[in-house]
Structures are given as structure tokens and as C-alpha cells.
Amino acid sequence: MLELPIVDVSRLVRDGADPVAAAGIEAACRASGFFYVTGHGVPAELVERLDRHARAFFALPEAGKLEIAMARGGRAWRGFFPVGAELTSGRPDAKEGLYFGTELGPDDPRVRAGLPLHGANLFPRQVPELRAAVLEYLAALTATAQAVLRGVAQSLGLAPDYFAAGYTADPTVLFRIFHYPPAEPDTDAWGVGEHTDYGLLTLLLQDGNGGLQVRTPSGWIDAPPVPGTFVCNIGDMLDRMTGGWYRSTPHRVRNRSGNERLSFPFFFDPDFAAEVPPLPGRAATGAGGERRWDGQDLRVFNGTYGDYLVAKVGKVFPGLSADVGAA
Ligand SMILES: O=C(O)CCC(=O)C(=O)O
Numbered sequence: 001m002l003e004l005p006i007v008d009v010s011r012l013v014r015d016g017a018d019p020v021a022a023a024g025i026e027a028a029c030r031a032s033g034f035f036y037v038t039g040h041g042v043p044a045e046l047v048e049r050l051d052r053h054a055r056a057f058f059a060l061p062e063a064g065k066l067e068i069a070m071a072r073g074g075r076a077w078r079g080f081f082p083v084g085a086e087l088t089s090g091r092p093d094a095k096e097g098l099y100f101g102t103e104l105g106p107d108d109p110r111v112r113a114g115l116p117l118h119g120a121n122l123f124p125r126q127v128p129e130l131r132a133a134v135l136e137y138l139a140a141l142t143a144t145a146q147a148v149l150r151g152v153a154q155s156l157g158l159a160p161d162y163f164a165a166g167y168t169a170d171p172t173v174l175f176r177i178f179h180y181p182p183a184e185p186d187t188d189a190w191g192v193g194e195h196t197d198y199g200l201l202t203l204l205l206q207d208g209n210g211g212l213q214v215r216t217p218s219g220w221i222d223a224p225p226v227p228g229t230f231v232c233n234i235g236d237m238l239d240r241m242t243g244g245w246y247r248s249t250p251h252r253v254r255n256r257s258g259n260e261r262l263s264f265p266f267f268f269d270p271d272f273a274a275e276v277p278p279l280p281g282r283a284a285t286g287a288g289g290e291r292r293w294d295g296q297d298l299r300v301f302n303g304t305y306g307d308y309l310v311a312k313v314g315k316v317f318p319g320l321s322a323d324v325g326a327a
């Protein structure tokens with residue numbers, strides 16, 4: 001049984017506003033912070049092509065994949081990392097993956113200034129088709145995320161373009177492709193350990209294998225694959241901006257399917273240079289000081305979204321933290 005709601009965003013995509021979708025988003029964000037997005041208009045052909053070329057990449061010999069190892073991406077924080085190299089909440093994850101972001105050339109002022117997490121993507125020479133699939137997918141999902149955020153804004157009593165006119169006029173976009181080998185029997189290792197996402201919202205494409213779990217007030221529940229949808233969850237910045245009215249909800253993955261699992265999380269976040277204060281009006285109602293799952297108080301943080309992100313990155317990739325200048 002599907003325990004999380006499905007929200008049809010087709011009117012948010014087409015007309016820019018939809019009180020029905022906004023009400024669905026509000027209910028989901030108050031209940032669990034997770035919902036499925038349907039009616040997004042992202043072509044099935046693009047999703048299928050992305051999946052196919054990603055599988056071809058992960059099927060390469062390890063040495064071939066390591067040609068685009070993250071260490072070669074330097075401060076841009078792009079490329080491949082092998083199984084066990086990424087830590088979540090301090091423990092190595094049972095997954096390998098590719099990190100992508102907005103494609104920026106060497107002449108971009110942010111790249112010239114050496115801003116961490118900005119730069120060119122690393123694409124595999126052995127699967128040249130992956131490049132176009134990833135770049136098309138980034139463009140398509142950026143439009144979907146802006147549409148969902150119009151619904152989020154409306155759900156908080158704000159103008160539908162509230163985020164697009166400010167925080168996401170120049171969004172921070174991070175995109176990952178993860179490959180989870182089948183879990184060893186009786187393992188206690190997680191594909192991805194319990195965590196929350198950092199930014200505004202995440203749109204997750206997952207294959208048919210399942211394995212994503214969400215922590216709700218009544219315990220852990222499954223977020224099984226639903227064909228043609230993305231799983232959407234809100235991140236720490238919306239939690240912070242709403243004073244906890246919308247909570248960024250812990251989730252984790254274990255691939256018990258016996259198959260190779262692929263997932264494609266797309267992270268849609270505020271402008272790197274933006275400070276992220278409470279939202280105006282009833283949007284910042286707050287949750288009344290309930291403790292967060294990890295004891296962190298998102299309100300005490302000062303600085304830009306970029307500062308927050310770089311500090312987080314330093315924890316998940318300790319070996320790369322010098323590259324991005326994380327404390
Ligand atoms: O692979 C998944 O299904 C979820 C991944 C995830 O939660 C993340 O990358 O933040």
C-alpha cells in the first residue's frame with residue numbers, strides 16, 4: 001500500500017498556480033515532508049535514456065570509471081566515487097555514484113573566482129551519450145522544481161513566483177546518479193544512511209527496485225517506486241525558512257531487491273550566495289521548538305546557503321574537503 005500522497009503538478013507546470021496542488025503539498029509537508037509528483041511532463045523517453053546510459057557507465061570496469069574520479073573534479077566536486085567513499089552521518093555508504101551540477105565553463109566568473117562546487121562536469125568518454133542525457137535532464141528537472149516551488153509558495157500564502165524571483169533565480173543545482181549493488185544478506189550497512197537533504201527540495205527518480213524509507217512520526221515507512229513519478233521531499237533550507245513548519249524529514253536506503261538499484265536524486269537549492277532568513281508572514285509560523293532528529297538547530301546557522309553546503313560536503317567526503325575549502 002502506498003502511504004505517501006501523490007500530487008498532480010500539471011497545472012503548476014502549465015498555469016503557474018494551482019490551489020488544489022498547493023493544498024496537497026501543504027498536507028504532505030506537514031505530515032511527512034514527502035510526496036510523489038505526477039503530471040510533471042518530463043518525457044519518459046528522456047528518463048529511459050538517462051537510465052540506460054547510466055547503467056552502461058556503472059557496468060564499466062572500476063579502472064574505467066575511475067578515469068573521472070571526483071578527485072579530478074577538484075573544487076567543482078564532480079565525477080565518480082567508488083563504493084564506500086561517501087559517508088552519511090559518519091558511516092560509509094554501500095553505493096557508488098556520479099556527481100553533477102550546473103555546467104559552467106572556465107570563463108564563468110564564479111569558476112574564475114574559485115567558488116567551490118562550481119565548474120564543469122566530468123563525463124565518461126566510454127558512454128558519450130550520458131552527457132546529453134544528463135544535461136537535458138538537468139534542464140527538464142529545473143523546470144519541474146520551479147513548478148513544485150510555485151506550489152510550495154502558494155501553500156505558504158506567498159506569491160507563486162516568490163522563490164523564482166529571489167532564492168532560485170540562480171539556483172544551486174546538484175544532481176547525482178547512484179548505483180546500489182544488492183545488499184549482502186544480514187548486513188547492517190545502509191546504501192544511504194539516515195539523513196536529511198540540505199536545500200529546498202529534492203526530486204528523486206528511482207528505478208523499479210525500491211529501498212527508500214522515510215521516517216514519519218509513526219515510524220519508518222517505505223517510499224516504493226511509482227512509475228512515471230518523482231519522489232519529492234523538502235530539505236533543510238525550507239525547514240529553516242518555515243521555522244520547522246515544514247520539516248526536512250530523515251530518510252535512508254537499503255537495496256534488498258537482489259538487483260542492481262539505480263537512483264537519480266536532483267537537488268534544487270537556493271542561490272549559493274543567498275542568506276536564508278525566515279519567510280515573511282504566516283510562512284514562518286514555526287513548529288514550537290521541537291527537537292530535530294539529529295539535535296541540530298537549523299535556526300542558529302549564520303551565513304549563505306553556500307557556506308552551509310560546503311560545511312556539509314566536508315563531512316560526507318572528508319578526503320575532498322580541502323578541495324572545497326570546508327572547515
Ligand atoms: O537513492 C535514493 O533513493 C535516495 C538518495 C538520497 O536520499 C540522497 O541522495 O539524498
Ligand SMILES: [Fe+2]
Binds near residue numbers: 195196197202251
Ligand atoms: Fe536524501
